[in-house]
Amino acid sequence: MAVNLKQLAELLGLSQTTVSRALNGYPEVNAETRRRVLQAARETGYRPNRAAQRLATGKAYSIGMVMPIAPGIDSDVHFGEFLAGLAEEAVKHDFHFVLNPSAPEDEEVTFRRLAASGNVDALFLAYMRANDPRIAMLKSLSIPFLVHGRSIGESRDYPFLDIDNTAAFYDAARLLIQLGHQRIALINGPEYLTFSIRRQKGMLRALSEHGLTLDEALVQHSLMTDEHGYRSMQRFLQHSQPPTAVLCSSTVLALGAVRAINQAGLKIGEDISLIAHDDVLPMLKPENFSVPLTTTRSSLRAAGARIATRLIGGILKRGEYPEQELWRAELIVRASTGPAPQK
Amino acid sequence: MAVNLKQLAELLGLSQTTVSRALNGYPEVNAETRRRVLQAARETGYRPNRAAQRLATGKAYSIGMVMPIAPGIDSDVHFGEFLAGLAEEAVKHDFHFVLNPSAPEDEEVTFRRLAASGNVDALFLAYMRANDPRIAMLKSLSIPFLVHGRSIGESRDYPFLDIDNTAAFYDAARLLIQLGHQRIALINGPEYLTFSIRRQKGMLRALSEHGLTLDEALVQHSLMTDEHGYRSMQRFLQHSQPPTAVLCSSTVLALGAVRAINQAGLKIGEDISLIAHDDVLPMLKPENFSVPLTTTRSSLRAAGARIATRLIGGILKRGEYPEQELWRAELIVRASTGPAPQK
DNA sequence: ATTTCCTCCCAAAGCGCTTTGGATATCCGT
DNA sequence: ACGGATATCCAAAGCGCTTTGGGAGGAAAT
Numbered sequence: 001m002a003v004n005l006k007q008l009a010e011l012l013g014l015s016q017t018t019v020s021r022a023l024n025g026y027p028e029v030n031a032e033t034r035r036r037v038l039q040a041a042r043e044t045g046y047r048p049n050r051a052a053q054r055l056a057t058g059k060a061y062s063i064g065m066v067m068p069i070a071p072g073i074d075s076d077v078h079f080g081e082f083l084a085g086l087a088e089e090a091v092k093h094d095f096h097f098v099l100n101p102s103a104p105e106d107e108e109v110t111f112r113r114l115a116a117s118g119n120v121d122a123l124f125l126a127y128m129r130a131n132d133p134r135i136a137m138l139k140s141l142s143i144p145f146l147v148h149g150r151s152i153g154e155s156r157d158y159p160f161l162d163i164d165n166t167a168a169f170y171d172a173a174r175l176l177i178q179l180g181h182q183r184i185a186l187i188n189g190p191e192y193l194t195f196s197i198r199r200q201k202g203m204l205r206a207l208s209e210h211g212l213t214l215d216e217a218l219v220q221h222s223l224m225t226d227e228h229g230y231r232s233m234q235r236f237l238q239h240s241q242p243p244t245a246v247l248c249s250s251t252v253l254a255l256g257a258v259r260a261i262n263q264a265g266l267k268i269g270e271d272i273s274l275i276a277h278d279d280v281l282p283m284l285k286p287e288n289f290s291v292p293l294t295t296t297r298s299s300l301r302a303a304g305a306r307i308a309t310r311l312i313g314g315i316l317k318r319g320e321y322p323e324q325e326l327w328r329a330e331l332i333v334r335a336s337t338g339p340a341p342q343k
Numbered sequence: 344m345a346v347n348l349k350q351l352a353e354l355l356g357l358s359q360t361t362v363s364r365a366l367n368g369y370p371e372v373n374a375e376t377r378r379r380v381l382q383a384a385r386e387t388g389y390r391p392n393r394a395a396q397r398l399a400t401g402k403a404y405s406i407g408m409v410m411p412i413a414p415g416i417d418s419d420v421h422f423g424e425f426l427a428g429l430a431e432e433a434v435k436h437d438f439h440f441v442l443n444p445s446a447p448e449d450e451e452v453t454f455r456r457l458a459a460s461g462n463v464d465a466l467f468l469a470y471m472r473a474n475d476p477r478i479a480m481l482k483s484l485s486i487p488f489l490v491h492g493r494s495i496g497e498s499r500d501y502p503f504l505d506i507d508n509t510a511a512f513y514d515a516a517r518l519l520i521q522l523g524h525q526r527i528a529l530i531n532g533p534e535y536l537t538f539s540i541r542r543q544k545g546m547l548r549a550l551s552e553h554g555l556t557l558d559e560a561l562v563q564h565s566l567m568t569d570e571h572g573y574r575s576m577q578r579f580l581q582h583s584q585p586p587t588a589v590l591c592s593s594t595v596l597a598l599g600a601v602r603a604i605n606q607a608g609l610k611i612g613e614d615i616s617l618i619a620h621d622d623v624l625p626m627l628k629p630e631n632f633s634v635p636l637t638t639t640r641s642s643l644r645a646a647g648a649r650i651a652t653r654l655i656g657g658i659l660k661r662g663e664y665p666e667q668e669l670w671r672a673e674l675i676v677r678a679s680t681g682p683a684p685q686k
Numbered sequence: 687a688t689t690t691c692c693t694c695c696c697a698a699a700g701c702g703c704t705t706t707g708g709a710t711a712t713c714c715g716t
Numbered sequence: 717a718c719g720g721a722t723a724t725c726c727a728a729a730g731c732g733c734t735t736t737g738g739g740a741g742g743a744a745a746t
Contacts, residue, residue: 015696030693056700363703398703
């Protein structure tokens with residue numbers, strides 16, 4: 001059924017060399033010949049044998065991923081969504097994955113082994129922290145890599161894809177301030193992750209630009225689960241001066257926060273405003289909340305797909321991709337934000 | 344640095360053939376020779392080139408997995424945990440993954456493509472439903488596969504790994520009945536998944552053996568999130584005759600249920616007893632609940648690892664594995680269960 | 687008219703392994 | 717002592733692709 005290069009070449013009355021070159025876009029082949037080859041390939045459904053390509057080129061055609069198994073990361077809902085994007089794109093190009101579950105303390109060893117194994121052409125890195133030691137390590141490893149997120153405090157000379165978390169939460173906070181809110185709380189992700197740090201920074205900037213400050217009692221860091229969102233919100237509401245608005249680092253956190261708010265008998269968008277960051281989890285759409293949520297939106301799945309594209313493109317040397325990308329999150333206003341209540 | 348077969352053979356003064364055979368356990372090689380070969384392989388750190396093996400044997404040395412991207416599955420916390428087990432084991436044997444995200448309606452096409460691609464030696468299947476059409480399809484595909492869970496209503500002649508959900512919830516329900524509970528509720532997973540069906544069945548059996556029945560109003564099916572657990576429990580508590588005990592299909596559901604119970608001012612283990620199924624999520628330990636949870640326990644990660652082992656073992660033809668395994672969940676009693684309250 | 691230079695194509699080597707089809711040597715029974 | 721097992725090893729082919737090192741033929745340059 002499946003044809004191979006040899007058969008295809010025979011069929012066309014050409015040599016394997018020429019067919020291979022035509023298929024792989026090398027210049028030394030006549031335009032008309034290339035057209036014929038491509039057409040024949042299409043008609044016969046020719047698919048190059050990856051094992052043979054791997055052997056011949058020395059490339060692995062697969063990308064390695066160290067899957068952190070620290071509590072609260074591997075089982076994170078956000079992880080599955082990101083992975084789906086990555087995998088979706090990889091499959092299109094017939095790329096494989098080497099998933100390497102690893103506890104944080106073993107990560108360095110895992111990375112080295114993976115890079116040395118020859119089983120992967122590129123590595124992927126996520127869950128960035130401030131002064132993350134892994135990027136220096138990866139630079140020394142002489143294997144291409146791509147970072148999801150950015151470190152802080154490191155030089156910026158490494159390829160990454162990140163969203164502009166600072167700007168996102170700056171925008172969100174500014175909107176709340178413009179609506180008259182003065183006491184704004186923050187339910188953030190884990191404090192050691194850079195996206196959390198940057199979101200807080202963006203929020204702080206907006207506040208200070210308007211002469212406001214951030215009350216430490218109105219900041220909570222935690223794993224991004226429903227339950228933690230609930231508890232954080234509850235704590236805020238018990239404060240002698242509860243906030244009139246809250247920023248949430250995830251719609252998952254917001255889910256809990258909303259519950260706490262409802263339970264306290266407050267009305268979202270009136271008594272208290274809420275903006276959450278929306279990773280576009282198919283399971284949890286902000287427009288389906290009982291009071292539709294104002295969000296800063298950036299699709300996690302799309303980020304996964306983009307990372308796969310860049311990684312694969314780099315390996316295949318097809319096209320040029322920017323080394324660094326910073327996506328802007330969209331601020332989408334729905335019903336959960338409203339003017340600050342009058343005292 | 345890395346030696347290949349040829350070099351290793353030269354080093355030993357043997358032919359590649361002999362070395363290869365010694366390494367792969369073929370009989371026609373002298374015991375002493377084999378010892379020497381194995382030792383040399385160890386000392387030089389010889390690792391066979393997978394691409395070459397793939398080309399020579401036609402095996403892919405990788406296992407395919409269709410990752411369901413239906414809402415509430417891919418982003419499920421349980422998914423990441425299971426995947427970690429699978430990946431952990433695969434990495435040990437230098438096996439790759441081909442993750443294929445696919446919407447349910449495209450699954451059949453995806454499976455066929457995957458099987459035909461030659462990129463995988465075996466397929467893995469999960470999230471089983473009653474009369475699941477996928478198993479008949481896979482049987483027709485002439486590629487080994489392994490099912491996590493079991494279908495219902497299909498003939499049983501396919502390889503699977505499942506836990507005895509019926510027995511688990513039978514045991515759990517029986518314990519509650521022995522403690523004097525008469526009105527027992529169930530917070531279950533999605534109703535179309537077989538584990539949910541079986542758990543309910545087990546519970547029903549225990550009830551009917553003691554002349555009790557299951558009030559339909561005391562059964563809830565939903566995605567296994569905190570939030571759904573909360574809502575389900577709330578609904579039960581609003582009932583004119585609320586239950587005195589509850590079974591939960593996941594500790595994640597239990598998390599929400601506990602919150603609803605606390606909120607109602609009831610004491611767990613006294614006013615209301617609770618047993619949850621514990622998948623051993625590292626993030627959510629039943630012993631860390633404010634009132635430690637009685638559970639039926641079976642590690643999801645271990646199941647993932649076992650499935651990888653069986654799949655890989657089958658491909659490599661190393662050792663024999665049972666075709667079908669049914670794991671027994673352990674019933675672990677903690678403080679969340681107590682005698683039924685006196686009226 | 688001869689040389690040089692492209693353009694376009696090909697034969698063959700090689701990637702590192704497995705496997706087929708012997709070869710050689712030893713040992714057996716008769 | 718001799719044909720036939722048996723045990724142990726090897727040379728070489730082959731998996732399906734990429735890539736090196738030409739080579740033929742025509743256009744351009746001298």
